[in-house]
Amino acid sequence: xxxxxxxxxxxxxxxxxxxxxxxxxxxxxxxxxxxxxxxxxxxxxxxxxxxxxxxxxxxxxxxxxxxxxxxxxxxxxxxxxxxxxxxxxxxxxxxxxxxxxxxxxxxxxxxxxxxxxxxxxxxxxxxxxxxxxxxxxxxxxxxxxxxxxxxxxxxxxxxxxxxxxxxxxxxxxxxxxxxxxxxxxxxxxxx
Numbered sequence: 001x002x003x004x005x006x007x008x009x010x011x012x013x014x015x016x017x018x019x020x021x022x023x024x025x026x027x028x029x030x031x032x033x034x035x036x037x038x039x040x041x042x043x044x045x046x047x048x049x050x051x052x053x054x055x056x057x058x059x060x061x062x063x064x065x066x067x068x069x070x071x072x073x074x075x076x077x078x079x080x081x082x083x084x085x086x087x088x089x090x091x092x093x094x095x096x097x098x099x100x101x102x103x104x105x106x107x108x109x110x111x112x113x114x115x116x117x118x119x120x121x122x123x124x125x126x127x128x129x130x131x132x133x134x135x136x137x138x139x140x141x142x143x144x145x146x147x148x149x150x151x152x153x154x155x156x157x158x159x160x161x162x163x164x165x166x167x168x169x170x171x172x173x174x175x176x177x178x179x180x181x182x183x184x185x186x187x188x189x190x191x
Contacts, residue, residue: 054087098134
């Protein structure tokens with residue numbers, strides 16, 4: 001009877017450990033999905049093309065970059081700020097560098113501050129839409145194309161926004177199978 005209790009306790013503890021590990025693994029993609037669906041945390045809008053209306057009013061866009069604690073890349077915006085007319089299509093670049101001796105895959109999560117501006121900051125194309133793989137020593141320029149929706153000037157809270165900060169954080173992800181296989185394949189000497 002005592003052995004059954006011990007086995008039951010061990011199984012319950014193992015279940016808790018597995019559950020907590022799964023929740024930790026899923027937290028970043030789940031939070032990203034949650035923010036996209038609800039608009040929580042300054043998540044941006046997405047469009048296929050630029051705005052049809054361009055106002056004379058301008059807005060300052062600030063670019064920010066950070067890395068997850070375990071991500072070995074170097075990642076930074078090329079320009080820290082840009083001033084554009086509201087509705088005008090902007091193009092900004094971020095630079096990423098893999099200083100390691102192995103290929104590394106990464107995904108970027110993003111948000112916009114102040115949060116009131118999230119629904120008005122519209123991305124047309126972004127490196128953050130897909131996973132990025134950098135080879136050892138590779139340095140790349142990653143573009144983001146965007147505009148600020150002119151409706152921001154009619155919004156009760158958005159009309160007071162004079163600066164928007166676009167922030168990205170890169171997280172290391174598993175390599176795609178084809179890249180992981182190539183990285184593990186031994187080099188052969190052909191003479």
